[in-house]
Amino acid sequence: MAYPFVSDREVRVVSTHFGDPLQRRIDTYVERGGYGALKKAFGMGPTDVVDVVKSSGLRGRGGAGFPTGLKWSFMPKEQTKPHYLLCNADESEPGTFKDRELIRWDPHQLIEGCLIGAFAIRASHIYIYCRGEFFEANQVLARAVEDAYAKGYAGKNIMGSGNDIDITVHQGAGAYICGEETGLMNSLEGKRGQPRVKPPFPAAVGAFGMPSTINNVETLCAVPHIVSNGGEWYRQWGSEKSPGTKLFCVSGHVRKPGNYELPLGFPLSELIEDVCGGMRDGNALKAVIPGGSSVPIINAEEVARCNLDYEGCVAVGTMLGCASVIVMDDTTNIVKQVRRMVDFYAHESCGQCTPCREGSAWTAQIMRRIEDGKGTAADLDTLMEMTQEMVGTTICVLSDSVAAPVQSAIEKFRPDFMALIEANEPAGVAYHG
Amino acid sequence: MSDVPFKNPGWAGNTGEFDLTEDQVRGDDFVGERPKHGGHASGAGTMPYMLAGKNPEGPLFEGEYQERFEKILTRYPTKRAALLPTLALAQEIRGHVSPESMDRVAELLDLSPAYVRGVSTFYTMYNKRPVGRYLVQVCTNISCNLCGADEVVEAFLNYTDTELGRTSEDGNFTTIEAECLAACGYPTCVQINSRYYENVTPAEVPKIIEHLKAKGGD
Amino acid sequence: MAELVKLTIDGHEVSVPKGTTILEAAKQIDTLVPHYCYHPGLSSPAMCRLCLVEVEGAPKPLPSCVTTVTEGQVVKTQSEEALGHRKGVLEFYLVNHPLDCPICDMSGECDLQDYVHLEGRKHGRGIEPKRVFGRDDFGGDVLFYGDRCVMCTRCVRFMNEVEQDECLTVVERGNRSVIDTFFDEGLEGTHWHGNVVDICPVGALVSKDFLYKARAWDLDHTPSVCASCSQGCNVLLHTRDNLVHRVKPRENLDVNAWWMCDHGRLDYEWMNVGDRLEAPLVRGNEGTRTAKSWKDALADLLERASALDDKSVRAVASARASNEDLGALAELVGAFGGGETVFRSPRAEEEIVLKGFPTLARRTDLAPNVKGAGLLGMKRVGADDATGGLESVAGHSGIVVVLGDALADQPEDFGSKAGLYIYLGTHDSAAAQAAHVVLPITTHAEQEGTFTNHEGRVQRFWPALEAPGMARPAWLILGALDAELTGEAGPQTAAEAFAELSEAIPALGGLTYEDLGTRGAVAGTKGAVVGTQGAPAGAAAQAARG
DSSP: OOBSSOOTTOOOSSSTTTTOGGGGSHHHHHHTTTTHHHHHHHHHOHHHHHHHHHHHTOBOTTTTOOBHHHHHHTSOSSOSSOOEEEEEEOOOSTTOOSHHHHHHHOHHHHHHHHHHHHHHTTOSEEEEEEOTTOHHHHHHHHHHHHHHHHTTSSBSSGGGSSOOBEEEEEEOOSOGGGGSHHHHHHHHTTSOOOOOOSSSOTTTSOGGGSOEEEEEHHHHHHHHHHHHHOHHHHTTSBOSSSBSEEEEEEEESBSSOEEEEEETTEEHHHIIIIITOSBGGGOOEEEEEBTBTTSOOEEHHHHHHOEESHHHHHHTTOOOTTOEEEEEETTOOHHHHHHHHHHHHHHHOOSOSHHHHHHHHHHHHHHHHHHTTOOOHHHHHHHHHHHHTTSSOSSSSHHHHHHHHHHHHHHHOHHHHHHHHHHHSOTTOOSOO | OTTSOOOOGGGBOOOTTOOOOHHHHHTHHHHOOOOTTOSSGGGGGGOOOOOSSOOTTOOSSOTHHHHHHHHHHTTSSSSGGGHHHHHHHHHHHHSSOOHHHHHHHHHHTTOOHHHHHHHHHHSTTSOSSOOOSEEEEEEOSHHHHHTTHHHHHHHHHHHHTOOTTOBOTTSOEEEEEESOOSOTTSSSOEEETTEEEBSOOGGGHHHHHHHHHHHOOO | OOOEEEEEETTEEEEEETTOBHHHHHGGGTOOOOOSSOOTTSOOOOOSOOSEEEETTOSSOEETTTOBOOTTOEEESSSHHHHHHHHHHHHHHHHSOOOOGGGOTTTTSOHHHHHHHHHSOSSOOOOSOOOOOOEEEEETTEEEEGGGOOOOOHHHHIIIIISOOOOOEEESOGGGOEEEOSTTOOSTTOSSTHHHHHHOSSSSEEETTTTTTOOGGGOEEEEEEOOSSTTOOEEEEEEETTEEEEEEEOOBTTTTBTOOOHHHHTTTHHHHOOOOOOSOEEEOTTSOEEEOOHHHHHHHHHHHHHTOSOOOEEEEEETTSOHHHHHHHHHHHHHHTOEEEEEEOOBOSSOEEOTTSTTOEEOSBOSTTHHHHHHTTOEEOSOTTSOOOOHHHHTOSSEEEEESOOOTTSOTTTTTTOSEEEEEESSOOGGGGGOSEEEEBOOGGGSOEEEEOTTSEEEEEOOOSOOOTTOBOHHHHHHHHHHHHHOSOOOSSHHHHHHHHHHHOGGGTTOOHHHHTTTOEETTOTTSOOTTTTOOTTTOOOOOOO
């Protein structure tokens, strides 16, 4: 069930038990069929598990949308050294709040998904890298893992299958960049969480230098359902290229913000108007960021044309990202909100790559000046040109994430910028030549 | 808005169409009391709490804390990997990560003190300086910001009579702005020590502060 | 031979061993792709993002420092796209850079200045207030100017990977990140930290010793060999106004790569010390010393020698003297009537090894030519602090020759029983007072010559300073005397002196200056392929800064 509001448009796969405190208890989980998929997977063997996930078309739910089964198939088939499965629970993309709900309402679903994933890639140890701020959710997860160990669903000889898989819940310490897969690996290893240069890719050289696969919480949560019901079953929802269901985290100026699980390809306008009860206070829609703060902003006209799957978002010039829909009404000061996002990236830039380290902070400075009414039209040109040099020039894509909101905002909401600039700029005199 | 149900038990976030108690939302009823020695080793690294009671001079890694530290070590193929949980442990005891703590952690994990400093300053959750009994972190990122997070920050600062990043005179409250806390559907989200206070409005702020003062402990 | 890969860089076809990076391959066509974080002696984090180049078929510009070549690859380092990206990245470097070039020690040899001049925007667009870190004393010889730093982390990686003492780190993150030490602790007590100043591409890390002493463009650079121990690190002496202002390592992968120790680096003031012996001094019968011309002094000396009955020689040499000097001394001892030559040299208690490049160490022998003296049959005497051991020389009644040993520990009556006491040195001393003839010689910084390092590698050095007054290289003086005694013409150049020596000493195997080049050769390897002068593309190359 969606939480905290429900809608009859939902299709519940991973969110079925949101809002049900009993689901955390291992006895309830098992009674409701839990760990059945794990047992089934053990019976199938790793290759078949990878195949069924491939056939489902499940794509990574962390933002990039990379096919999960394909990712698993990159792992070496022979285990000559330890393999690791890393679960990315370092949820910190502004606008995203699905993983915390998945962890706190249904921890065993995640644990089961992790175990199946580990089995599929022949990993002997699972690290669930939890965001440090999630003290409460982490305690729930840690307790659930303890229960799984106690009942023989983790550790040595799981369910008498002969499979040994350990689980460790690892807590981060406050760094957005650790949500980037190689940054996470560095952080897990006790280093500064700076992304690594690829190649080598994690399947060859990952955590602790060993073959590793990293999956998002929501991705792994979908896995038990796919293993239980088959790949075709999952494909009954969504589109050919983006099958299945997805949690949509809706925040901002809607009446009923929250998590809603919907088939991929769901129309964005219906999500806002129907599922979320429409705009707050009856205001008009101004803009939406459909995939977390790292993707381009779209305006009301684009919202009307946008279907929420990977391809549908690209069609209107943005990205699905992790499906974090931030809705803004016509009272919104776009310049301020974009500046706030850029501040975030400047704060979270790991500082390795020069375009990101210097560019994000510089962008924030210029944005702040414009917001304070001391900007010029030339600043907008500088912003457009300079942020363009932050795209594709760095190790990871945090830098690109600065450019996306800034460039899209200037393109689509230029009048908002000009209003602030013209209100204070003495006519005919540029602030800076 | 009247047709949209709003229930927020103990500031645990709007439960909307669900009837839930604070314990049920937070999972306290399920988790219960987790022991200081860390319980099962699989979760020993998640234990560091931000406690109201901090002892800046407290002994590091003794007794139960030593036990928890040793459990953490068993979970990783390298000693270095235990660095983040170990620093968190030091912070749980002392409230912040001082140069002395870094030095001690470096010694325990066979790392150089400079390396430990480099890592600990990379992460925002390690407090570089002592903070008040309650560290109030108000999310002001976009989703909360759209719904008035700036006013919530103001309210905390006004009601505790202090400035951003400073500790109130009674030593109770340090308020800072935080980046997205991943509770965007429950704006404004405020993390106070280890707890999330969700759907916080400026009007709620005095109540929260009085509640914490009355509670005294954690 | 490694497998070769053929690719095209800027329209030129290049063949390089498999595994070579684009940045190294581009050097084959004399193209330097600007870079900061890359250094051939360190790991490559690819974080400065300056070495971006366009590769056909790649969706994004690629960092040439970590992108290895592939067959048929088409690389454009100078295309509009590549230049555009580098121009953009350079602008980011200047956003917070203080542009304090007029007071920056690095000015004139700064990679930021050079690259911006070469490829940067002509006009800056940054008008925001700049970030300020200020200056920090890192301990040892190193000062840190945080505002100038480009965050390439070469210094951090040097300390971690090469010196393997992780006392530098990056603290904080994002644009607040800055290089720092562990609070008040610093680089003091480490032995190789001067290298972080060398590899810093900008003026962020500077030498306290060199601070404000000279502008880079006023300095002359002379290749030399460090005389501080027997490792024989290749160095450059940076001079101005006939003074050595600093010593920088000179790349030689067979000896010291790009590195040198702090002891050697700061051991140069002695080359500048005044109060030198500037003219030959001849002691008359009444005991007073008179300055004479070279011609007269040598004539006096030979006259006195010819009158002696006992022409046996006891000579004291120095392991700081060149092979040429020592060889000439050996010749002269033979020409006089034969005898024993001894030398004294200080010994450290232990080696200080550079862990990440373990063939480099501050050796226990704290003189550059101990091996050379040994090859010439000279006998080491005295204690580890280079005192004592000269009993057989001090009271010798024949000919006593002292070359380069200041005899600081010897009493005034040293050599007073000698029929002829010749002292060749740079400075006067109590024990030199008794000499019949005092001949002023040059230091290795003032002459051409060679040293033989601990492993037998013979390496050349060149004159960096003008010799004071009438001081001359010892090989020239001793050769002239030898010529007078034997009637055979003496060497007129250091090369001739070395060639003669090399023929006389089988261990040197007929090496010539030409064989030695700028990087030296191991004695006895003539004809063999020597060292890595053919230099593998991956490691070769970047000439030592300076």
